[in-house]
Amino acid sequence: MTSTQIKDLLESKGVRATHQRISVYRAVCEHPVHPCASAIYDALKKDNPALSLATVYNSVEALCGAGLLRRINVDDNESRYDADMSRHGHFKCDRCGKVIDFPVKDDFAQGLSGFAVTRREICFGGLCPDCLAQEQQTKQCN
Amino acid sequence: MTSTQIKDLLESKGVRATHQRISVYRAVCEHPVHPCASAIYDALKKDNPALSLATVYNSVEALCGAGLLRRINVDDNESRYDADMSRHGHFKCDRCGKVIDFPVKDDFAQGLSGFAVTRREICFGGLCPDCLAQEQQTKQCN
DNA sequence: TCCAAAATTATAATAATTACAAATTTATAA
């Protein structure tokens, strides 16, 4: 995705497309797992040493408000950000820390007629297949 | 639920049933919405002025580890605790702050074969029916 | 180019949580 394309996307959503916001958006899109604020900061600091962590927070705030990013709470302590706004869940491996997307069926929630639902988050946790295999191997050695 | 019943429950799960842990567990059970650590602390401080906030954190940690409580992340900043371990989702109203339980269908998650899922959390957000009605009223006045 | 509004920056403040060491309590066994 080119800078121009991102610029147009942000402006179509009514947010000013500053250099920082464009690069924050790109960083979230391109990050292998959904990054937290400081991970975005670290990734962008190389190319823009003047970048401030406060700007990263301001930018994700603006982008979330515009519906371009969503904040996810897979971790107990810090927020991560996801540029994929489609319906899906997140699985956090307690061993390797990876966050993996998974599909979810539509209409699994019940009893919410009369509610205006604007946010949906599905977070699972446990062990991913790789770590599960390694744990079982370790157990055999004991 | 009597103190003796809670004591037996904790011990059956292998956690030492101290006075503090018993009252923390009871506080989470009896709290109208799922309380955060400081809400538990405030609720118990009246009857036990010597209680420390650190103990509340230690207790919920022990109780979560034993599968008696679950930590929920409906808020971006702080954790809340829930004694209902059955499958259900949480809806957080952005206006009044209330957290409301709702039922969810079984087997809505897909693509997780090979994963060992030990944690499941479903958090929705938006406006509850009451607040939605009030917002619509406000809109009409403008 | 000039100007006002908005965004960025650096830093301070806040708030939730964790770490730590001393004091207390608990379960167990003599």
Add this chain to the structure above:
DNA sequence: TTATAAATTTGTAATTATTATAATTTTGGA
């Protein structure tokens, strides 16, 4: 019951994520 070791609680300090603030810079439009 009393002694003892281990676990827990307590009070406080440290840590960490996030927000607030004010000065500086950038942005978009006249």
